[in-house]
Amino acid sequence: MRIGILGSGRMGGTLGSIWARAGHAVTFSYSRSPAGLERLAREAGARAGTPAEAVRGADAVLLAVHWSRIDDVLTQAGDLDGRIIVNCCVPLDAADRELIVGTTTSGAELLAERLPGARLVSAFNTAPSEALAALARGWGSAPPPHLLYYGDDAEAKTVAAGLIRDAGYHPLDAGPLRTARFAEPFAMVTAVLAYEQPGGPALVYRFDRLGGEAEETDEPHS
Amino acid sequence: MRIGILGSGRMGGTLGSIWARAGHAVTFSYSRSPAGLERLAREAGARAGTPAEAVRGADAVLLAVHWSRIDDVLTQAGDLDGRIIVNCCVPLDAADRELIVGTTTSGAELLAERLPGARLVSAFNTAPSEALAALARGWGSAPPPHLLYYGDDAEAKTVAAGLIRDAGYHPLDAGPLRTARFAEPFAMVTAVLAYEQPGGPALVYRFDRLGGEAEETDEPHS
Numbered sequence: 489m490r491i492g493i494l495g496s497g498r499m500g501g502t503l504g505s506i507w508a509r510a511g512h513a514v515t516f517s518y519s520r521s522p523a524g525l526e527r528l529a530r531e532a533g534a535r536a537g538t539p540a541e542a543v544r545g546a547d548a549v550l551l552a553v554h555w556s557r558i559d560d561v562l563t564q565a566g567d568l569d570g571r572i573i574v575n576c577c578v579p580l581d582a583a584d585r586e587l588i589v590g591t592t593t594s595g596a597e598l599l600a601e602r603l604p605g606a607r608l609v610s611a612f613n614t615a616p617s618e619a620l621a622a623l624a625r626g627w628g629s630a631p632p633p634h635l636l637y638y639g640d641d642a643e644a645k646t647v648a649a650g651l652i653r654d655a656g657y658h659p660l661d662a663g664p665l666r667t668a669r670f671a672e673p674f675a676m677v678t679a680v681l682a683y684e685q686p687g688g689p690a691l692v693y694r695f696d697r698l699g700g701e702a703e704e705t706d707e708p709h710s
Numbered sequence: 711m712r713i714g715i716l717g718s719g720r721m722g723g724t725l726g727s728i729w730a731r732a733g734h735a736v737t738f739s740y741s742r743s744p745a746g747l748e749r750l751a752r753e754a755g756a757r758a759g760t761p762a763e764a765v766r767g768a769d770a771v772l773l774a775v776h777w778s779r780i781d782d783v784l785t786q787a788g789d790l791d792g793r794i795i796v797n798c799c800v801p802l803d804a805a806d807r808e809l810i811v812g813t814t815t816s817g818a819e820l821l822a823e824r825l826p827g828a829r830l831v832s833a834f835n836t837a838p839s840e841a842l843a844a845l846a847r848g849w850g851s852a853p854p855p856h857l858l859y860y861g862d863d864a865e866a867k868t869v870a871a872g873l874i875r876d877a878g879y880h881p882l883d884a885g886p887l888r889t890a891r892f893a894e895p896f897a898m899v900t901a902v903l904a905y906e907q908p909g910g911p912a913l914v915y916r917f918d919r920l921g922g923e924a925e926e927t928d929e930p931h932s
Contacts, residue, residue: 489869498839503877506846510876548869552834555817562824569827572866574873576834578897579817587895595777595801595809602784605791612774612798617720622920624728633918636899644794647711647770651796654732655725663902670902672809673895675800677858680885680892681917690920695903696855698844698912 492542494518494561495553496525499576503550505532517542518553518561539564548572555579587669596668600640609639609648610668613675615657616682618689623656633692634660636674638667660695714764716740716783717775718747721798725772727754739764740775740783761786770794777801809891818890822862831861831870832890835897837879838904840911845878855914856882858896860889882917 489512493504496519505528508514514534519525522536529536543549543565551573553561558577562568579587596610612620614636622628635657637648649659662671682691711734715726718741727750730736736756741747744758751758765771765787773795775783780799784790801809818832834842836858844850857879859870871881884893904913 489872491873499834499842502839502842502846503834503873506842506877507873509846512876548873550834550873551821558821558824568825570829572829572831572863572869573821573825574834574866574870575818575821575830575832576837577817577821578835578894579820587898595799596797598801599773599780599795599797599799602780603790603795607792607794608797609794610797612721612725612772612796613800615798617724619920620721620724620728624724624731625921627920629918629920633920641794644796647794648796650711651713651725651729651770651772654734655728660903661907662899663906667899667902670895670898672800673892674899676809676892677884677889677896678917680889681882684885685883687919688921691917692920693915693917695900695913695915696851697909698841698849698851698855698914699847699910 489513489547490545491515492517492544492546492549494539494542494549494551494565495557496528497552500550500552501528503552504528504534508532508534515542515546518564540566543568543571546571548574551575551577553577556582592669594666594668594672596665596672600665607641607644608665609637609641609644610665610671611635611637611648611652611659613672614678614693616678616689616691618682619692620655622690627690628656631694632656632658634658634694636660636662636671638662638665638671640665711735711769712767713737714739714768714771716761716764716771716773716787717779718750719774722772722774723750725774726750726756730754730756737764737768740786762788765790765793768793770796773797773799775799778804814891816888816890816894818887818894822887829863829866830887831859831863831866832887832893833857833859833870833874833881835894836900836915838900838911838913840904841914842877844912849912850878853916854878854880856880856916858882858884858893860884860887860893862887
C-alpha cells in the first residue's frame with residue numbers, strides 16, 4: 489500500500505518506519521525539522537514530502553499531529569475526499585494533560601464534592617458483573633486480570649486493593665481521583681466491548697509492559 | 711472487614727456475595743425488591759438492612775447504584791464522614807448509553823465533520839510510541855497485544871486492521887466512530903499508566919473473555 493504520514497513526530501515517525509519495513513510505500517510529511525524528516529525517511533527506506541505529496545495517491549493516510557496542528561496540516565494536505573484516514577490524534581491541550589474535547593470532571597469528582605468528609609476511591613466500574621461472577625466461579629486465569637482503581641486517599645486505596653484481590657483481580661493503581669474523567673469513559677469502552685461486540689460479557693483486561701519491565705506493573709502502588 | 715453495600719443490584723449483589731464468601735461481614739441494602747434483598751443476603755451468608763444500617767460501623771462501603779439514585783441512597787445512608795467508600799458508579803443516563811457527566815462528542819467525530827468526504831477510522835491512540843518501538847524490535851509476546859480501532863467505514867476499518875497487524879498488534883474492533891468519546895479518554899488512561907505510574911512507557915493491553923468464549927474476541931469484526 490501507499491501510505492501518507494501527516495505528522496512525522498514520535499507516533500507518525502515510528503508507525504511510518506514500521507510500515508515501510510513491512511513493505512509499504514511510505515511518504516513522511518509535516519515535521520518541525522525538514523532535516524529530521526529527510527533523515528527519518530532515509531533510515532526507514534521511505535520518502536519525505538509535503539502533506540499534499542504524502543496524501544496524493546495514498547491508499548491510507550495516517551493523521552498523527554498534535555491536536556493544535558490539525559487545521560494547519562489538513563489545510564496543507566488539501567483534498568481528502570475518498571481517502572482512508574487512520575486517525576491517532578486525541579484532542580489534547582498544549583500540555584498533553586487534558587482532553588479539550590471532552591469532560592473536565594467526572595462522576596467520582598462530583599461525588600467527592602458531595603461527600604467532602606468521606607474517603608472515596610473508585611474501582612470495579614470497568615468490571616462487568618458477568619466477569620465478576622465468572623471469576624467467582626473459578627474461571628479466572630493466571631496471571632489474574634487487572635482492575636483499575638484510583639483515588640486521593642492512600643488508606644482507602646489500600647482497602648480497595650484488598651477487596652479487588654478478594655474478587656480475583658490484580659489491583660492496578662491508576663493514580664488520583666481525577667483519573668476518573670478518563671477511567672469512567674474507559675468503563676464505557678469495556679461496556680461497548682462486553683455488550684455490543686462479539687465474545688460475551690465476561691470481559692477482563694490486562695495491561696502489560698514490553699521489554700523486561702513487565703512484572704513491575706504487577707505491584708499495587710497506593 | 712465489615713462491608714456495607716449501597717445498591718444491591720447486579721454489581722453490588724455480585725461483589726457483596728464474593729466478599730461475604732471471602733470472609734467479610736457484609737450488609738446488603740438498597741434494592742428494588744425487599745424480598746430479593748433478603749434472599750441475596752441469605753444465599754451469600756450476609757445480612758440485609760437499610761442503607762443507614764449498612765453504613766454504620768462499616769470499614770468499607772460499596773457504592774453501586776445507578777447514577778440517578780445517588781442522591782437518594784446517600785440521603786438514606788446518612789453521615790459518611792470518615793468512611794471509606796468504594797465507588798463503582800459511572801454517571802450514566804437512564805438508558806446506560808451515555809455519560810451524563812462527560813463528553814458528548816470527540817476529536818474523531820469533530821474530524822469527521824471537518825472531513826465529510828474522507829473515510830475516517832481511529833486507531834493507535836492507545837499505543838504509546840514506546841510500545842510501538844518495542845514491538846518493532848521484536849519484544850512482543852504471544853498472544854499479541856490488542857489495539858482498539860473504531861469507525862463507520864467498513865473498508866477503512868479493514869485497511870486499518872491490516873496496518874495494526876503490521877505493527878504487531880491484534881486489531882480489536884470497538885464499533886462505530888462514536889466510540890471515540892469513550893476511547894479517547896481511554897487513550898488518556900493508557901497515558902496515565904505509561905507515563906505517570908511505575909513500569910515504563912511501553913504499555914500494551916489485552917481484553918479477554920472468561921469462561922470459554924475467549925478466542926472469539928480475537929477475530930476482527932469490521
